[in-house]
Amino acid sequence: MSAVTGGGGNEVLPSPEGALNRGTLLMPAFWVLALLLVAGLARMAMFLRESITVYPVATVVAVVLFALYAVPFWVFVGGLDFMEREPRTLLATAFAWGALVATAVAIPGSGALHNVLAKLISPGFATTWGAAIVGPTVEETVKVLGVFAIVLVAAAQVNSPLDGVVYGAMVGLGFQVAEDVVFAVNAVAVEGQGDRISPVVVTFFLRGFLAGLWSHTLFGALAGFGVGYLVVRTDRRLPWRIGVAVLAFCGSWACHFLWNTPFLLDGPVEGALGVLLILVVKGIPPLLLIAYVVRRAHEREAEFYVALLAALHNPEIATDAELRALGSGTRRASARSHAHHRAGMRARVAVRRLQRAQAHLAVSLSQATGPGETASVTRFTREVRAHRSSLVRLGHPEALAPDTKGGTLRSAFTLTGAAGIIMMALWAAISALGGR
Template identity: 30%
Template sequence: MTAQALALPRAPRVDVRSVAFWVMIAASAYGLWTLKQNSVPTMLAFPPSAALNVAVLLSCLAVGVWLARRVMRPVQAPPWNGTWLALMWGGLAACGIAILMNTRLLSVWSQSLGLEAASDWSAALTAPLNEEVAKLAGVVLLAAVSTRLVRSAADGLAYGALVGFGFQITENFTYGLNGIVMAGGVEPFTATFQTLWIRIVLTGIGSHWAMSAVAGAGIGYLVSASGRSAARRVWVAIGCLLLAMGMHFLFDSPFLGGLAGTLAKPLINFVVVMAVYFVVRRAFRARWTAVSAEEAAAGTLTEDEERSLSRRRSRRLHLRAFPAGPEREAQARVQRLQLALVEERVPALAPAEAVQPWRDAVAEARAAR
């Protein structure tokens, strides 16, 4: 039996027939149209700035997606189809929805508060509500696109970060163009560069990706089949959303003004998201270790495989112990199946017998080496 003949026993991770998938597509199409209406005239009026903006956007996309996939989820990166859906929702749908909602709520504040209070506080009272809800909707929809995309707080955190990152990139793009207007159309290229510099280098570390990662972790916890009570899961999700809104409020508020404040606020958000990340990561790894030990006891994993499976580097080192060529490729396939098997068992309520096809596939792949 060749390696190609072994089919991975898993259901598609993205169900294109699902309602959630088409809600995401429709909202993203609306977002794309809104962004086109808002940005294309400025891009046509200022082509060099638009080119700079696009170049920076693509560079940030490449670096940010690599970082988010490499770092934000323990053990292995989320699948690419989920990654692109998350970025699409954040960059198109959430941005388009937020533009519409923000226009309305900003108008409410400017009419109900005094002009001075509205000028100072309207952003801080608008964005945390509208933008966090719009971004978080993407994580909920991802959980409904497939039952396999968001199965733990770690998944929610990674997808939340990706949704927020998509939002951040598009927002940077629009701000890069708005910077020209703010500078009166004088030195437009420099105005765009300055805006991007501030938003990426100075404040990017604690912006949308961090806020959405925190809120997303709550959704991951809420929808996980973890065996926790529904009330606890709901309260954790609400708590995470409120924390994300609080981070956003701090970011947009007039508190901590000046350069020091501009630097301090994203750093505070970064510390918060890192704290959440380590809590989530620890819980995920604890569950992973328990499941791996059970599978090792069942004979699906050898001791070496159990030790090496949970970390990218140790997996690579494990494979290097095999001669390059077909033998290493065959072992790599065994490793991928083992990863899929343990991932399937991460939800605590998953019945152990449900993953028997994965165990069979591992045994089959091992025999085929």
């Protein structure tokens, strides 16, 4: 891995050869990872075969529901890193680790640790606090190992803490989907009424819709940030980087612990209002924490790549206003909306393509150390100019985000409104599931 100083620290550059190459196949870590994935696949296949044999309809419905549930999360997580998208093969590997390896290890591991708690302290303590202690300890450990596995087989692809967030979140998403399928099928078995889908639907709303917004995907993202920081920030001393990684892991453990704790379960507020209170108190803090971490990591990475474009001093490639817009997801969206307002949908599409080409060019510039990278820079420079020409023809030559007064206040109102809509939807779902 090579590194350059950018934005106040060292940033590891992406591999020009992509995520996987011939050298990867010679790595022992690659074959260990492959073996673990195959073993996890065999374990999950065995579970699904047994479930389909007994509850064919319920099992298929559970798999389909949670597979569809994963799609918007996948799209959102995969798009977190606008400047340098992660290879799909590695995203799929991270997801597979969570769904296959982490699940296969966590189910028996959690049971064993739960029994240890019961013997060391008391069965009552294990019943009350077992989920809060055992779940985070086993599950967060095996999930963060998946991010380390990605680093071992494709280290050059983890070139910013934000990459660690993306891979950690994808591991968490895979675990969340597979675990929810297991819980849904078990709910059918516990009900004891045969091959019915109603327990699956209830599980989908409880564990997917109500709990999914602040569950394993968030926990994995936070722990993944620590791994990314450990690997990337080589300008910091190793003890400091290890400390940040440990703190991030402890944060994911604490968020998971808070979510699983019996706190508020027997609180003074009952019914739908009580459930909503639990979601707010236990779910909102982790959501705000990871949102802050992601924003800071995104800003740091954007500063690095935008600086490479700014060093060209070429307004045909990127104007000052476009550079300001490119470094922020909100301003990028504002630039597209502004183009749509002034010149229509074609201009909006052209702005998005220009922004994407500028991001590709910035990444290519960071890799420009040989003939292959020079060709890549030439290619994306040509694309930027082509999209610029399209904007000029549409009468909107610059992809800028207009400076508007009250932007912060407007954003606050937007977030408040979105939170209100989410809360109303949660209230409706809780009421539909039997709360009053």
